[in-house]
Amino acid sequence: MDGLARGGAAIVGAAESDLGRVAEGLNPIDLMAQGVQRALADCGLGLRDVDGLLCATTQARTSGLSLAEYLGLSPAYIDTTILGGSSFMFHVAHAQAALAAGLCKVAVIAYGSTQRSVGRRQASVREVNPYETPFRPFLPASAYALAASRHMHEFGTTREHLAAVAVAAREWALKNPAAWEKKPLSIAEVLAAPMVSTPLTVRDCCLVTDGGGAIVMTTPERARALKKPPVFVLGCGQTITHASISSMPDLTVTGAAQSGAAAYKMAGLAPRDIDVLELYDAFTINTILFLEDLGFCAKGEGGPFVAGGRIAPGGQLPVNTNGGGLSYCHPGMYGLFLLIEAVRQLRGEASARQVAECETALAHGNGGVLSSQATVILGTAATV
Amino acid sequence: MERSADPPLAIYEAHLDKGELAYQWSLEANRAVFYPRVLCPYTGSDRLEWRIAGGLGTVHATTVVHPREGAPYNVALIDCDEGFRLMSRVEDIPPQEVRIGLRVRFRVHRPGGNEPAYPVFIPAEGQGEMS
Numbered sequence: 001m002d003g004l005a006r007g008g009a010a011i012v013g014a015a016e017s018d019l020g021r022v023a024e025g026l027n028p029i030d031l032m033a034q035g036v037q038r039a040l041a042d043c044g045l046g047l048r049d050v051d052g053l054l055c056a057t058t059q060a061r062t063s064g065l066s067l068a069e070y071l072g073l074s075p076a077y078i079d080t081t082i083l084g085g086s087s088f089m090f091h092v093a094h095a096q097a098a099l100a101a102g103l104c105k106v107a108v109i110a111y112g113s114t115q116r117s118v119g120r121r122q123a124s125v126r127e128v129n130p131y132e133t134p135f136r137p138f139l140p141a142s143a144y145a146l147a148a149s150r151h152m153h154e155f156g157t158t159r160e161h162l163a164a165v166a167v168a169a170r171e172w173a174l175k176n177p178a179a180w181e182k183k184p185l186s187i188a189e190v191l192a193a194p195m196v197s198t199p200l201t202v203r204d205c206c207l208v209t210d211g212g213g214a215i216v217m218t219t220p221e222r223a224r225a226l227k228k229p230p231v232f233v234l235g236c237g238q239t240i241t242h243a244s245i246s247s248m249p250d251l252t253v254t255g256a257a258q259s260g261a262a263a264y265k266m267a268g269l270a271p272r273d274i275d276v277l278e279l280y281d282a283f284t285i286n287t288i289l290f291l292e293d294l295g296f297c298a299k300g301e302g303g304p305f306v307a308g309g310r311i312a313p314g315g316q317l318p319v320n321t322n323g324g325g326l327s328y329c330h331p332g333m334y335g336l337f338l339l340i341e342a343v344r345q346l347r348g349e350a351s352a353r354q355v356a357e358c359e360t361a362l363a364h365g366n367g368g369v370l371s372s373q374a375t376v377i378l379g380t381a382a383t384v
Numbered sequence: 385m386e387r388s389a390d391p392p393l394a395i396y397e398a399h400l401d402k403g404e405l406a407y408q409w410s411l412e413a414n415r416a417v418f419y420p421r422v423l424c425p426y427t428g429s430d431r432l433e434w435r436i437a438g439g440l441g442t443v444h445a446t447t448v449v450h451p452r453e454g455a456p457y458n459v460a461l462i463d464c465d466e467g468f469r470l471m472s473r474v475e476d477i478p479p480q481e482v483r484i485g486l487r488v489r490f491r492v493h494r495p496g497g498n499e500p501a502y503p504v505f506i507p508a509e510g511q512g513e514m515s
Binding site: 130131132134135136137138142145146147149150153194195196197198199244245246247251 | 393397419444445446447448449450451456457459460461469470471472473480484485495499500502
């Protein structure tokens, strides 16, 4: 066997935990467990069926131990890979490999964060980097701001282009009852919002919320016998290009170019075959960079591409249909929520924001400061 | 077992104490390495030579941080002429006037107390701009 097989595993359950600002005293493992319970209920499996456990959080040093103990599990397969917000896309590939190798039969991937309740600094303690910390970059925002400054310089991308990403996300969020933001947003409001790190205002930056969730994965055979239509993993790709922004090889090209290419190759698909995109929008520049690097427009053309509502509801390309990290929720490491929304779109469960005739979805995770990139392409039973 | 050399960070900071911006040169890769480390990330070789930068560079990327309290300040990535990039800030001009392509010159900053010295940059006289 050479690499993972297209359609070799399926996501059968998906659910969020409580989101936004959760009840006082709930901890990240409570939220993971809530997500696991709801995701198992979603597919009709029980805790005793679970023999694979994958999770990550910045709020527990050994979250795999904590979650296994909490759930009363002694899993045959466990993976707590943590590479920032994209960790859960890495987990999907690892779970598929474990399922294919027979190391486990039912795997859950879980996340939980109470960063809004406890404060971002406490939820995610930033390590001292003697080559960066003295300059007081406001991380992660300043790192993305530096990348944005370079994109604007090289390609003429404007603050209005960045704002168009935030406005599109808000329009989608208004169609999602679970979204944190409930009011419309205009380009002018994004531009006039308090500056965080130029060129990014607070409206160019993701929310700071609590939240968690889980997805359940199993083999294709088992998936077909469960109560909801399975969502098949068609393609996976991952890469890491750096850890700190001063070591990013090219500030305008992310590792999504590699992770996307690998995922497309495994899936046998091209960008034109993708019906809905869920892209990790920690900052508005992310969406522009990922649309370019994942092949939806040429390098440098992401700004004009997102202008005029192209990625908003009613536009030609549906992107971040849950409202994204910018307007729906962003509890620290957001990648799992992209997968949950992709599953809902492929099942036709997305109500007012449902994309018509949705057979394929691309969920792209980002971690660190554009550091880790991981792409997962999913499809309905009709695509395998 | 042979004890390994002094920590790369300590050597770097000792140079800054003397007012020098030091970097490593990989003899195998024939290119600069920054931040300093115990091996060359391009080749895996530990044949790394310490060199002193001439101090001239170009602003590669720039942002102005707006803290909740206090004045806005610059954070920039500087490409040094020797072929390495580092995070720093440009001083002596308002933070919003720091432009990509601005030619800059190294100056050591000594924060005092127990804080180690670190490199900052100022506009380089008569150097114009590069893109």
